[in-house]
Amino acid sequence: MARKNDVTKVLLDESEIPRQWYNIVADMPNKPAPNYSPMTGKLATLEEMEVIFPREIILQEGTTDRWVDIPQDVREMYRQWRPTPLYRARSLEKALGTPARIYYKYEGTNATGSHKLNTSLPQAYYNKAAGIKRLATETGAGQWGSALSLACNRFDLECTVYMVKVSYQQKPYRRSFMNTFGANVVASPSNLTNCGKSILEKDPDCTGSLGIAISEAVEDAATHSDTNYALGSVLNHVCLHQTIIGLEAKKQMEMIDEYPDVIFACCGGGSNFAGITFPFLMDKFKGSKVRAVAVEPTACPTLTKGVFAYDYGDTAKVAPITKMYTLGHDFVPAGIHAGGLRYHGDSPIVSQLYHDGIIEAQAYGQKAVFDAAVLFARTEGIVPAPESSHAIRAAIDEALKAKESGEEKAILFCLSGHGYFDFTAYDNYFSGKLEDLEYSEEAVKASINNLPKIGE
Amino acid sequence: MARKNDVTKVLLDESEIPRQWYNIVADMPNKPAPNYSPMTGKLATLEEMEVIFPREIILQEGTTDRWVDIPQDVREMYRQWRPTPLYRARSLEKALGTPARIYYKYEGTNATGSHKLNTSLPQAYYNKAAGIKRLATETGAGQWGSALSLACNRFDLECTVYMVKVSYQQKPYRRSFMNTFGANVVASPSNLTNCGKSILEKDPDCTGSLGIAISEAVEDAATHSDTNYALGSVLNHVCLHQTIIGLEAKKQMEMIDEYPDVIFACCGGGSNFAGITFPFLMDKFKGSKVRAVAVEPTACPTLTKGVFAYDYGDTAKVAPITKMYTLGHDFVPAGIHAGGLRYHGDSPIVSQLYHDGIIEAQAYGQKAVFDAAVLFARTEGIVPAPESSHAIRAAIDEALKAKESGEEKAILFCLSGHGYFDFTAYDNYFSGKLEDLEYSEEAVKASINNLPKIGE
Numbered sequence: 050m051a052r053k054n055d056v057t058k059v060l061l062d063e064s065e066i067p068r069q070w071y072n073i074v075a076d077m078p079n080k081p082a083p084n085y086s087p088m089t090g091k092l093a094t095l096e097e098m099e100v101i102f103p104r105e106i107i108l109q110e111g112t113t114d115r116w117v118d119i120p121q122d123v124r125e126m127y128r129q130w131r132p133t134p135l136y137r138a139r140s141l142e143k144a145l146g147t148p149a150r151i152y153y154k155y156e157g158t159n160a161t162g163s164h165k166l167n168t169s170l171p172q173a174y175y176n177k178a179a180g181i182k183r184l185a186t187e188t189g190a191g192q193w194g195s196a197l198s199l200a201c202n203r204f205d206l207e208c209t210v211y212m213v214k215v216s217y218q219q220k221p222y223r224r225s226f227m228n229t230f231g232a233n234v235v236a237s238p239s240n241l242t243n244c245g246k247s248i249l250e251k252d253p254d255c256t257g258s259l260g261i262a263i264s265e266a267v268e269d270a271a272t273h274s275d276t277n278y279a280l281g282s283v284l285n286h287v288c289l290h291q292t293i294i295g296l297e298a299k300k301q302m303e304m305i306d307e308y309p310d311v312i313f314a315c316c317g318g319g320s321n322f323a324g325i326t327f328p329f330l331m332d333k334f335k336g337s338k339v340r341a342v343a344v345e346p347t348a349c350p351t352l353t354k355g356v357f358a359y360d361y362g363d364t365a366k367v368a369p370i371t372k373m374y375t376l377g378h379d380f381v382p383a384g385i386h387a388g389g390l391r392y393h394g395d396s397p398i399v400s401q402l403y404h405d406g407i408i409e410a411q412a413y414g415q416k417a418v419f420d421a422a423v424l425f426a427r428t429e430g431i432v433p434a435p436e437s438s439h440a441i442r443a444a445i446d447e448a449l450k451a452k453e454s455g456e457e458k459a460i461l462f463c464l465s466g467h468g469y470f471d472f473t474a475y476d477n478y479f480s481g482k483l484e485d486l487e488y489s490e491e492a493v494k495a496s497i498n499n500l501p502k503i504g505e
Numbered sequence: 506m507a508r509k510n511d512v513t514k515v516l517l518d519e520s521e522i523p524r525q526w527y528n529i530v531a532d533m534p535n536k537p538a539p540n541y542s543p544m545t546g547k548l549a550t551l552e553e554m555e556v557i558f559p560r561e562i563i564l565q566e567g568t569t570d571r572w573v574d575i576p577q578d579v580r581e582m583y584r585q586w587r588p589t590p591l592y593r594a595r596s597l598e599k600a601l602g603t604p605a606r607i608y609y610k611y612e613g614t615n616a617t618g619s620h621k622l623n624t625s626l627p628q629a630y631y632n633k634a635a636g637i638k639r640l641a642t643e644t645g646a647g648q649w650g651s652a653l654s655l656a657c658n659r660f661d662l663e664c665t666v667y668m669v670k671v672s673y674q675q676k677p678y679r680r681s682f683m684n685t686f687g688a689n690v691v692a693s694p695s696n697l698t699n700c701g702k703s704i705l706e707k708d709p710d711c712t713g714s715l716g717i718a719i720s721e722a723v724e725d726a727a728t729h730s731d732t733n734y735a736l737g738s739v740l741n742h743v744c745l746h747q748t749i750i751g752l753e754a755k756k757q758m759e760m761i762d763e764y765p766d767v768i769f770a771c772c773g774g775g776s777n778f779a780g781i782t783f784p785f786l787m788d789k790f791k792g793s794k795v796r797a798v799a800v801e802p803t804a805c806p807t808l809t810k811g812v813f814a815y816d817y818g819d820t821a822k823v824a825p826i827t828k829m830y831t832l833g834h835d836f837v838p839a840g841i842h843a844g845g846l847r848y849h850g851d852s853p854i855v856s857q858l859y860h861d862g863i864i865e866a867q868a869y870g871q872k873a874v875f876d877a878a879v880l881f882a883r884t885e886g887i888v889p890a891p892e893s894s895h896a897i898r899a900a901i902d903e904a905l906k907a908k909e910s911g912e913e914k915a916i917l918f919c920l921s922g923h924g925y926f927d928f929t930a931y932d933n934y935f936s937g938k939l940e941d942l943e944y945s946e947e948a949v950k951a952s953i954n955n956l957p958k959i960g961e
Contacts, residue, residue, distance in 0.1 A: 056519075057519055057584040057585060058519060058584070058585075060516045060518065062516065063512075063513055063514060128513040128514070129513060129514075129592075129596070129885065129886050130886070136585075140585070140659075158614065159886060160882070160886040160887050160888055162925075199886060202883050203596075203883075203886075221928070221932070222925075222928040225928035225929075225931050225932045225935075226888070226925075226928060228931070228932070228935055229879060229882055229883075229888060229928075229931050229935075230882070230883060231883070423685060426616070426685055426686070427658050427659075427685075427686060427687070429585065430585050430586070430615060430616040430655060430659075431616050432616055432682070432685060469618075469678075469682075469925050469926070470925070472677070472678040472681035472682065472685075473681075475681050475684070475685050476677070476681050476684075479681075479684055479685075
């Protein structure tokens with residue numbers, strides 16, 4: 050291993066892949082609120098959940114055990130790309146002239162190019178073990194659909210991906226990727242579901258939305274006994290699976306005798322933020338002063354501008370009702386390029402932590418984000434995903450603050466994915482067509498008026 | 506480090522990045538023949554070469570020293586992604602049911618997605634050190650242009666990339682990639698050069714070719730004193746730089762007490778083949794029985810069907826005349842998806858080694874190649890470049906032979922790049938549109954008739 054001050058990347062041997070995920074719920078002073086059923090308006094029952102999820106996933110969703118074993122078969126598959134590298138951004142530091150030491154954990158080294166594979170593999174595993182033959186899911190930008198396609202292929206499950214029609218048409222490469230792994234990719238709205246049919250009857254040219262695609266995938270799962278549904282973020286079990294990111298990063302920081310003063314991660318549904326920060330928050334509950342900052346777009350500022358309340362997880366009101374920071378399920382964020390951050394709500398765990406002042410949040414417009422993305426690409430030689438670039442922006446600003454104050458702090462961020470499928474966004478940036486697309490306060494107010502009345 | 510039989514990937518610490526490249530010319534029983542000038546038809550002089558290359562590169566082109574120091578600045582930049590991982594293809598082995606152990610060195614982990622960055626960085630470095638302000642080059646599929654763009658950005662050089670017009674139009678993402686790193690990407694033929702202008706006058710709709718793009722880049726370099734030319738394969742110094750691949754792979758194999766019985770690499774201009782095999786051939790000159798097999802497309806079977814003779818390096822007859830296996834500079838291979846293997850000639854060193862029986866060669870049609878690519882993607886979770894998939898095909902066939910004979914041999918191949926910019930090809934494969942596109946014997950015969958008369 051290179052000397053502490055001289056390291057570019059910290060590599061862990063595959064024998065050091067964690068054997069357990071960390072469940073932060075065990076340590077939270079206030080636990081996340083329980084989920085409600087969209088059908089009954091009452092607490093969601095195991096039976097209701099079992100229509101679309103395998104029992105093992107439902108148990109993980111509710112467990113308060115601090116550690117959850119990673120199945121051996123999943124750990125074997127993790128070995129194909131995990132542990133992921135921890136980099137020190139030496140070239141970026143030099144360009145900024147900062148005394149801060151900037152580290153990033155890079156989750157884009159697997160075939161699907163993002164952290165999503167960390168949870169799609171265990172989800173496919175538990176469904177396979179439960180005798181399920183097929184998984185249905187939705188995808189917008191395509192990262193989650195890609196990750197689930199690969200996972201289903203590895204566990205010999207069929208996979209149906211309802212892809213928002215506008216993405217299906219605009220991102221043929223993402224579709225081809227899923228086809229390569231044998232998935233059936235359907236443009237949503239489709240004629241395969243009642244929900245899709247009724248929408249197409251009213252509007253044959255409908256280009257779809259994530260809300261519609263979720264409805265189709267859930268309906269597909271609920272109406273086929275051999276089929277389940279899989280979700281790529283938000284829920285507790287997804288955050289749990291992603292903690293492997295932070296657990297590895299902690300080991301890697303220790304190897305070079307480092308510990309972060311502050312951690313940044315972009316935050317849409319919250320799973321990559323959860324992944325990198327929760328294992329460090331474990332220390333915070335014991336007295337560590339580490340700061341964890343969720344970075345979101347100003348176009349969809351869920352934590353920084355939303356309310357903490359029960360809301361539907363999707364626009365079509367079929368997913369569980371969860372207590373979270375939300376802009377309201379009717380809120381439709383502007384079409385920023387960070388598609389993975391365009392979610393009206395947030396993970397119930399992340400929301401509770403924010404509500405309790407344990408974590409912080411910041412929001413950026415996409416111009417500032419792409420400035421950071423291009424500087425990062427040119428110095429560090431990795432083209433970042435627009436989502437991940439929110440964390441880069443915040444890390445750069447923290448490093449510039451350290452430059453002013455002369456502080457030698459250690460900054461860590463999660464580079465959750467690469468941007469090799471996002472060059473349309475970079476083209477827009479370079480041609481000056483990129484706009485900041487702020488959220489509308491009025492739209493949020495109107496949307497928040499439509500929250501369900503739960504627990505009142 | 507995991508046990509020998511249980512390893513998935515072998516990682517080297519960055520402190521173990523080689524400090525010298527290996528120059529196989531020192532050990533070759535017959536040295537590669539010297540280059541001739543396309544202008545004079547005589548041996549190329551240092552002065553002629555200096556119009557487009559820096560002196561240090563020209564000296565490397567002719568050196569017989571066994572080891573050449575890697576400049577410290579280049580080694581620093583290598584650290585951003587090197588050493589690259591060596592993987593054991595355990596899932597692929599399982600799918601094949603072979604007793605063979607299959608290893609692959611993966612060169613797609615850097616931003617540009619291929620091994621090309623190994624040589625673009627030192628080439629930019631030597632040009633910068635020589636006071637050059639700008640580099641000009643050509644690119645077809647875009648991998649080399651991407652690698653040179655990034656390298657120029659890191660060494661603060663301007664970069665002009667003449668991109669074959671049909672690729673410029675069909676591969677906007679590759680163009681965006683180069684823009685992200687600040688390169689000026691020009692559709693070729695262009696109005697920036699006399700060569701381009703004269704072609705456009707005759708045919709305003711000309712979609713370009715690699716031969717034309719080379720001519721434009723060389724003319725640009727030759728007519729601007731602050732500008733040099735850079736080439737991404739074929740020449741001796743390029744092969745030299747790529748030996749870092751094999752030097753690392755040797756160390757990694759040693760770490761798990763392994764040594765390959767046979768090595769496969771795809772072969773277009775020859776640099777990735779050179780990179781992975783030359784450090785092992787060093788042992789072969791001392792008695793090792795390791796086999797090195799160059800794998801090429803049946804659409805452009807330079808080694809397996811060409812002649813060993815002096816020929817122009819490009820269709821426009823401006824590049825040095827080299828002695829190599831060639832199908833003739835007039836030969837236009839069919840439009841297979843492995844664009845990087847559509848070169849009529851081959852590295853003079855690789856050619857000499859093949860002529861002397863030190864290495865072997867095989868050719869495959871692209872259907873068989875994509876069969877292998879998809880099997881590899883589904884088992885190993887990396888979507889391979891069409892070029893690299895030639896090596897995969899050959900490795901799989903060797904593993905299947907081992908299954909028949911029951912041999913427990915060790916197979917190594919170079920996965921020179923990923924295929925995330927090649928989904929058009931995969932789409933064609935899945936939709937049954939992919940054809941094998943064999944070469945035409947008559948076209949080769951005709952083309953070989955036009956070889957220059959050198960040294961006769």
